[in-house]
Amino acid sequence: MTLPLADSLKGRLIVSCQAPPGDPMRQTDTLVRMTRAAEAGGAAAVRVNEPEVVAAAVAAVDVPVIGLWKDGDTGVYITPTVRHALALVEAGAAVVAADATARPRPDGSTFAELVEAVHAAGALVMADVSTFDEGRAAAAQGADFVGTTLSGYVPGTPRQTAPDLALVADLAAAIPVPVIAEGRIATPQQAAQALAAGALSVVVGTAITAPTALTRAFVAGLTS
Structure with missing residues (x-):
């Protein structure tokens, strides 16, 4: 399954359709409309948070859905346990994104155990990492993509x-699984640079789907 999906993502954009707690955009219908808009604009996949939104997005778009489940806001909170991961698979996620940093997971499990459970349930895993060593370890533990x-x-x-x-660039040169660039990609030029650095594909969120954050940036620019 990895290869066909990787082929469909190669050189293309993944749009992260999320909104933080308390944001006016954080409504399932609104987030699903974001996924539909992303698909209409040419996105190869979408990345969404929480099983309810994953299930609604899977029903609404034809592109693959990368699901995650943010539980909390400190430590390991992006799909922190096997339970969270399997709920996303049940909701229809083609890929489960999960924190694969070196920090301890709240249920005491390992990232490798999460990967094994997701694979057994028929989905793929995207490892969200913060360092080179974490990316290399995630690949060794069976991650299908490293972000x-x-x-x-x-x-x-x-x-x-x-x-x-x-x-x-360092991960793309060192690990055998595709690298997905994500984080602070604010312009099409930066997205192209990420591909040139060796990324399979690029995730963009705030610059496309976060009107509240973008409005704040403009307001700050006018008042600074």
Whole structure:
């Protein structure tokens, strides 16, 4: 299953259709409309949060749905347990995205155990990592894709304002599974640079699907 899906994603855009807690956009119908708009614009896949939204998106679009489940906002909270992962598979996710950092998981499980459970249930796994060593370890533990999603967001990793293209390039040169660039990709030019650095495909979220955050940026620019 990995190869056909990887082929369909190669050189193309994945749109992250999410909204934070309390945001006016955080309604299932609204998020599903985002996925439909992304598909209409040419996205190869969408990335969405929580089983309810995954199930609704799977019913609404023909592109693959990458599902995750954010539970909390500290530590390992992106699909933190096997239970969360299997709920996403049951909802129809073709790929389950999960934190694959070196931090302990809340249920004491390992990332390898999550991968094994997701594969047994018939889906693929995207490992969200923050460092080169984590990406290499995730690939060794069976991840089908490795994403640079958490670079700069985990304590101890350098804070950055631009995409971590160096991490993309280093992982693409070192691991046998496809690398997906994600994190702070704000322009089409940066997306193209990520592909040039060796990414299979590129995830863009805020720059496309976050009107509240984008409005704040413009307001700050006018008042600074």
